[in-house]
Amino acid sequence: MSFGLSQSSRRRLLGVHPALVAVVEAAIARSPVDFLVTEGVRTPERQAALVAAGASRTRRSRHLTGHAVDVAALVDGRIRWDWPLYGRIAAAFKAAAQELETPIIWGGDWRTLRDGPHFELDRRVFP
Numbered sequence: 001m002s003f004g005l006s007q008s009s010r011r012r013l014l015g016v017h018p019a020l021v022a023v024v025e026a027a028i029a030r031s032p033v034d035f036l037v038t039e040g041v042r043t044p045e046r047q048a049a050l051v052a053a054g055a056s057r058t059r060r061s062r063h064l065t066g067h068a069v070d071v072a073a074l075v076d077g078r079i080r081w082d083w084p085l086y087g088r089i090a091a092a093f094k095a096a097a098q099e100l101e102t103p104i105i106w107g108g109d110w111r112t113l114r115d116g117p118h119f120e121l122d123r124r125v126f127p
């Protein structure tokens with residue numbers, strides 16, 4: 001099954017680094033789980049609010065520079081947060097990134113504050 005990005009997801013990709021946009025587009029086409037982009041570029045105020053709420057631990061998020069996106073799994077048109085869905089989406093992101101030779105980091109691979117919906121460009125290649 002092949003999915004595509006909605007217009008709202010495309011709007012949320014405005015200002016995101018073109019290399020990451022290409023990975024998102026390739027990932028949605030190969031993902032076995034539909035998803036939408038919930039957030040791309042963030043303002044410093046939004047990031048500060050997420051830190052205050054405990055949803056983020058840094059004010060230096062890659063979202064601030066357009067180097068990160070968050071997604072949400074869609075099952076039967078409804079957002080789902082079941083962890084296994086994000087592993088399947090991540091596999092599509094990783095395969096797309098490898099094909100495009102664009103190194104990415106999945107928040108689900110982090111040792112602390114694992115973040116399944118989060119994908120970012122590897123800062124060693126995209127500072």
